[in-house]
Amino acid sequence: MEYTVNLILLFFAFSVLGWCIEVTLKYFEFHRFINRGFLTGPWLPIYGSGAVLITLVVGGLAPLDSSVGTTFLASFVLCGLVEYLTSWFMEKRFHARWWDYSQKPMNLHGRVWIGNLILFGLGGVLIIKLLDPLLLGLFGRMSLLSREILAGGLSAIFLADYIVSHFVLKLVKTGVENSRADSTEQISKEVHLLLHDRSYFYRRFVDAYPEVIYKTERIAARMEAVRAETERLRRQAEQRLGDAREQLARELEPTASIKSGIIDRQEQLIRRLYDESRADEESRALKREIDKELQRLQKRRSRLPRP
Numbered sequence: 001m002e003y004t005v006n007l008i009l010l011f012f013a014f015s016v017l018g019w020c021i022e023v024t025l026k027y028f029e030f031h032r033f034i035n036r037g038f039l040t041g042p043w044l045p046i047y048g049s050g051a052v053l054i055t056l057v058v059g060g061l062a063p064l065d066s067s068v069g070t071t072f073l074a075s076f077v078l079c080g081l082v083e084y085l086t087s088w089f090m091e092k093r094f095h096a097r098w099w100d101y102s103q104k105p106m107n108l109h110g111r112v113w114i115g116n117l118i119l120f121g122l123g124g125v126l127i128i129k130l131l132d133p134l135l136l137g138l139f140g141r142m143s144l145l146s147r148e149i150l151a152g153g154l155s156a157i158f159l160a161d162y163i164v165s166h167f168v169l170k171l172v173k174t175g176v177e178n179s180r181a182d183s184t185e186q187i188s189k190e191v192h193l194l195l196h197d198r199s200y201f202y203r204r205f206v207d208a209y210p211e212v213i214y215k216t217e218r219i220a221a222r223m224e225a226v227r228a229e230t231e232r233l234r235r236q237a238e239q240r241l242g243d244a245r246e247q248l249a250r251e252l253e254p255t256a257s258i259k260s261g262i263i264d265r266q267e268q269l270i271r272r273l274y275d276e277s278r279a280d281e282e283s284r285a286l287k288r289e290i291d292k293e294l295q296r297l298q299k300r301r302s303r304l305p306r307p
Contacts, residue, residue, distance in 0.1 A: 001144075002144055005147045005151050006136060006147070007052055008155065009139055009154075010051060010052055010135060010136075011048035011049070011051070011052050012154045013135055014050075014052070015043035015044055017047065018043075018044040019037060019042045019043050019044045019047070022036040038165050038169060039158075039165045040161050040164060040165055041157065041161045046082060046083065046086050049082055050078065050079040050082045050083075050120070051127050053082065054071075054074065054079070054127055054128065055128070055132055058071050058074050058124070058128050066128075071124055071125050071128050072121040072122065072125050073121065074124065075120050075121045075122075075123065075125065075127070076118070076124070078120075078124075079121075080112045080116075080117045080120060083112050084108065084111045087099065088111065263294075270287070
């Protein structure tokens with residue numbers, strides 16, 4: 001029981017710490033306070049979940065290998081998995097992409113990218129080697145009853161916050177589903193208008209995710225149509241370019257080369273039509289003259305320098 005209570009307190013401690021980090025970063029970016037997260041309270045459960053998961057997994061591996069490298073790798077993978085699955089679930093549940101790393105190098109479907117994964121690995125090492133011992137030491141100075149009351153109170157507030165925030169997101173989802181717009185920018189404007197005149201809980205959501213990308217089947221179908229049209233135009237342009245190159249090559253072909261090609265084809269035609277056994281003397285004489293001239297032409301060609 002004590003171990004479970006400590007894990008709950010670790011969850012809230014790291015959720016609050018993650019919220020502080022996000023708020024600070026957004027303050028430097030936008031120069032104003034932004035209450036981050038889809039919850040109203042000062043916590044981001046994705047940070048708390050990742051930290052607790054690292055604590056459980058790395059703690060379980062401690063008897064086998066508790067090195068910095070193992071801790072880094074475990075944190076790298078586990079936190080990346082949590083972020084990816086959270087992004088996927090939230091998008092499927094509420095038709096919106098809360099963060100998008102598509103423009104970042106070495107990203108996976110825009111949900112995670114290598115920069116964050118490295119930070120997760122380093123953060124995991126910091127959690128296991130420094131923050132966990134420090135926080136567990138602080139919890140140990142409190143009586144078990146005090147920790148149970150604190151964990152229970154925080155859990156009750158967290159649950160109430162989740163219920164309220166869930167209603168906000170349900171309104172956003174309804175607005176997205178009912179929108180007739182065919183671009184995420186237009187849907188975003190509609191959602192802003194929908195939430196603007198409501199209570200703080202609704203307006204806060206707009207500030208928390210100013211760059212949210214809304215996803216609907218209509219937008220997906222439109223994007224697919226745009227991609228198909230772009231591919232069709234690309235193939236058409238390549239075909240036209242190939243035809244233009246062929247036409248240009250024909251236009252620039254030397255006259256001597258054209259004449260040579262005509263002579264070769266005439267020779268092929270003569271071979272098909274000429275029959276020595278049925279030809280009269282005049283035709284045979286003409287054939288001998290043609291063969292003689294062809295031999296002279298071939299000798300001249302052989303003396304020309306090769307390109």
